[in-house]
Amino acid sequence: MMKSITIISFIFFTAVLFGQNDGIKTIDSLKLILQTEKNIDSIIKINNTIAINIKNHISLDDAVTHLHKNVKFSKKHKREFGVGESYLILGHIYIIKAEHDSSSYYLTKSISIFKNSPLKNKLARAYYLKSIVYQMQSDFSNQLKYALLAQEFAEQSKDYTLITDSANALSMYYLDQHKYNEALVQAKKCVKYALLSKKENRINVSYMGIAETYRLLKDTVNANHFFEKSYKGTKANNQKFEIAWILTNWAKLKPNAEALQMRLEARDMWDQHQVNPMNIHNNGMIGILYLSMYDAESDSTKKINYLLNAEKHLTSTIEKAENINDLINLIELNKSLSRLYSIKKDYEKAFFYLEKSNLLNDSLNSQEIKNSLAKLESQKEIQLRDKEIQLNKLTLETKEKQKWIYIGGILLLGIIGSLLFYQSRNRQKTNQKLQLLNSELDQANKVKTRFFSILNHDLRSPVANLIHFLHLQKDNPELMDEATKNRMQNKTISGAENLLSSMEDILLWSKGQMENFKPEPKKVSVNQLFEDNKKVFSGYQNITFDYQNPDAVELFTDENYLKTIIRNLTSNAINVFTTTPKPTIICKAWQENGKSYLTISDNGPGASQEQFKALYDDKEVVGIKSGLGLHLIRDLAKAINCEIAVDSKLGEGTSFILTFDNSTKSQRNIL
Known part of the structure; x- marks a missing residue:
């Protein structure tokens, strides 16, 4: 089953995105007001409101253009908070467009403006959106940091909507970390403040979050209850975006045929809004669902058809996920595609996609080790360059000797025979030294290549697990209960023991590469x-x-x-x-x-x-x-x-x- 990491919280902060029914009329009305408005601050606020409505009902790119004009206008009239508000909306838009670098850039600028201002609600919103960016980038440490900041400033501002959003962000963090009881506490808080906000769209979405939490807790009764409650509310409120989300996640509790119908309906809705993370998750789940239907089917014709549909959805979804560097979905998609090709007995492709999945997984955990290995390799390259310099120096010295020998031969014709003999002998010795150094250099290259290849193969994974646990224990000890800590300690001890065995093997092999080292039978x-x-x-x-x-x-x-x-x-x-x-x-x-x-x-x-x-x-x-x-x-x-x-x-x-x-x-x- 695919993870929900970029799916659940994404819907929450976009709950406003398609919730207004009269957006076009609102834009026209606001433009009429602008024609007679003289107050600079009011003009800036109206333009930002127009941009939000353009974003919600017309085009994200048109909204970006409108906001940049408003930034220019705000700077011209030295309205810093107006600039910060526009940056905040731009950060929101670029999250929807899955352009994380741009989103992070504008949110950082917005935070720098609102950090020392009395507008704590704006700062809370910026921190909340920043936590969403880090969640989509699988940077869980920064995700938690900014979600906690969002909740702190939301509670200071006493804004029920912001408290609802920040509680949801923390709930999603705990879900991603498989801490479902902590997630449930935040999900209930989310429902509480959504009800206090009296905003129907927020209430319906908060029911979605608690339903998904109960689903992951395997409490199907409560999960179905809150999914149904949320579904009825979104239907009555015509929240198509939220309906698609409910169908995407509710389908995980349904039998194959009903689940497939839900996902296909949800896909049509996601495609209308072109929200890439949603399309990726839902389409990937459709592909995995076809694999499940293949397993359950006995009719050979239907099995072939299910397998073809699974391959079609998985391959097309992987391409979309790669375009936005969606690592979490890519790990699961590649693993599922590996299983598909294994079923088709195409073991080469099965191995290829399994390796891709493993490499992507390693990239989330082992960057420090890669850096260490790169440093070691760089040091080895420096040593090799030093040897090359020595070789060049020796060559230059040889040429210098030859030059003086030639001059001496011309000047001392009487002893030319002796000089030629000396020259020949000296050259032979020098060439032997050069050949010996070249041979040593070549051997060093080979041993270096083998040694680092074996290090990379046998030591990277256990060291990565060990470092991951130590970092988690150091940075976030409060996130681990006693059972988790014991399990992680046991796993770390086992990994360390395996690492010691691997190091002994490598030491034994490296000794075998040494001259005069022999086995002891x-x-x-x-x-x-x-x-x-x-x-x-x-x-x-x-x-x-x-x-x-x-x-x-x-x-x-x-x-x-x-x-x-x-x-x-x-x-x-x-x-x-x-x-x-x-x-x-x-x-x-x-x-x-x-x-x-x-x-x-x-x-x-x-x-x-x-x-x-x-x-x-x-x-x-x-x-x-x-x-x-x-x-x-x-x-x-x-x-x-x-x-x-x-x-x-x-x-x-x-x-x-x-x-x-x-x-x-x-x-x-x-x-």
């Missing part, structure tokens, strides 16, 4: 290896692990190298389980014809041989989902004289086969 019990592996992956309760060693096999090899190989292959197997029913991993060991064999098999989707190229090609640095892990496995297996092969069939699963030669000669090779 000894007799290793496969049963003990299996026991260690079982402990590492004991947290995956949804996956069946089966360990088989009927011959009680023992191997002569380096225990740490082999542990790392088995752990990485098991981790890769776990990563391929996305839609696999009854996921199973089998680890098996046996002896045959003087050789020992160890396999790690899964019943996942499988892959082509091309995707396992990293196991065999030293130049290959990518593979399947955990391709960089394959690169690490390849190097470790080579170090302990272990042959590794893969047998993968699409739709059936994958097996990695490790082969160990039990002969004395092979054991000596390891030593």
